[in-house]
Each structure stands twice: as C-alpha cells, then as structure tokens.
Amino acid sequence: MFDSLSEYLTNNYGRGFSRSNVASMRQFYLVYKERDSQIVQSPIGQLTIKGNWSFLVSWTHNTSLW
Template identity: 40%
Template sequence: MINGYENTLTDLIQLLESSRRAAARSVNAIMTATYWEIGRRIVELEQGGEKRAEYGAAVIKRLSEDLTGRFGKGFSKTNLEQMRRFYLQWQIAQAPSGKLDLSALAQGFPLPWSHYVRLLSVQDLKARQFYEIGSITKFQLQIDSFHDFGVRLLLK
C-alpha cells in the first residue's frame, strides 16, 4: 500500500461529502428563494388585477396549469398558494435596483422549502420565529450527525 494512502482517501471522502452537502444546501436555498420570488410575482400580478378573491384564484389556477404543463409536478394550486403565502409571511428587503439576485436572496432562507411550508401553519409571528430558529439549529445538527456517522462507517 502507498504510504499515506488511507489518510488521503479519508480526506478525499470528507472533501467530497462536504462538497455534496454544501451543494445540496445551496440548491435547497436557491429553490426556496425561487418559490419566494414566485410568490412575490403572484402577489404583484394580483394587485394589478380585479377583485382579489375571484381574480387571485383564477390567476393561481391558470399559472398552475401552465407551469405544470411546462415543468411537471410541483406547481399545483396548493403549492402556488403556499408560495404566495410564503412571500407574504416572509417579507424581506429587496435590492433597490429591482434586479433579482437569487444567490443573495437564497442566503436568507437556510431551511429547506418543506420546513417553511410547515412553518406557514404557525400564525403567531414570534412562535414562528422561535420554531424557525430551532429548525435551523436542529437541521444543522442532523447534517453534522449524518456526516459523522458516514465517516465512521467509512473508516471501519
């Protein structure tokens, strides 16, 4: 065996696992930011429209049909309504230029989309913030624990 091979292999495994976790977190954050932006655009479209209830439901229904036809699953009326609510409940500052920077926007969403969907059911803002912060901590601990377990298995 080549001198130092096991150490190099272990280092490479850790590097690859770390990179994959970072890539997955990045993709999750970008998609969550994208869903927030979809919600923002739906709200903007509705505000330019007629009576909110009827017009909003018609807009969401049509967007659902068109986006599902183009991209497949993930754009049901329910999902689009959740994106709309997500935007309304997680209002954040936008760049004054009005240009969309998804990478910058994504930094404000450290949790996966499914966590935010679950948090949408929490009506009280302080409670929601409490659960959001707790979720971030728990999510990070789960990632670290999974990583440590994987490394231990590989070193056996």
C-alpha cells in the same frame, strides 16, 4: 389567478405546481421577501455548508409550520 398559473407551471415544468402549492409558494414569498438570505435549501442540500443554521428557514420547514 392560481388556477391558470398552476396549469402554466405544470405544463412547462412538470409536477409539483398544484393550485394549493402555488398559493403556498406565494404566501412563503410574501412572508420572507425581505429576508431572502434566510431562505435556504433543506438540510440534505446543505451538507457541505458550515456555519450557524439556527435562524435559517427552508421551504420544507416552513410548510411544516403552516
């Protein structure tokens, strides 16, 4: 499943969709699917956002924790 999806995404969207990345994306979704409001951009993308970021988890931070 991951091999064919990886190939499809790479062909249609370019780099970044290796088998291991697609597997990590799926794991991320399974863990956070009920908490989608906690999934945010990495800090550089949030520079104009004000508020409490203490409980927000970005893709970059999450992949570092695994």
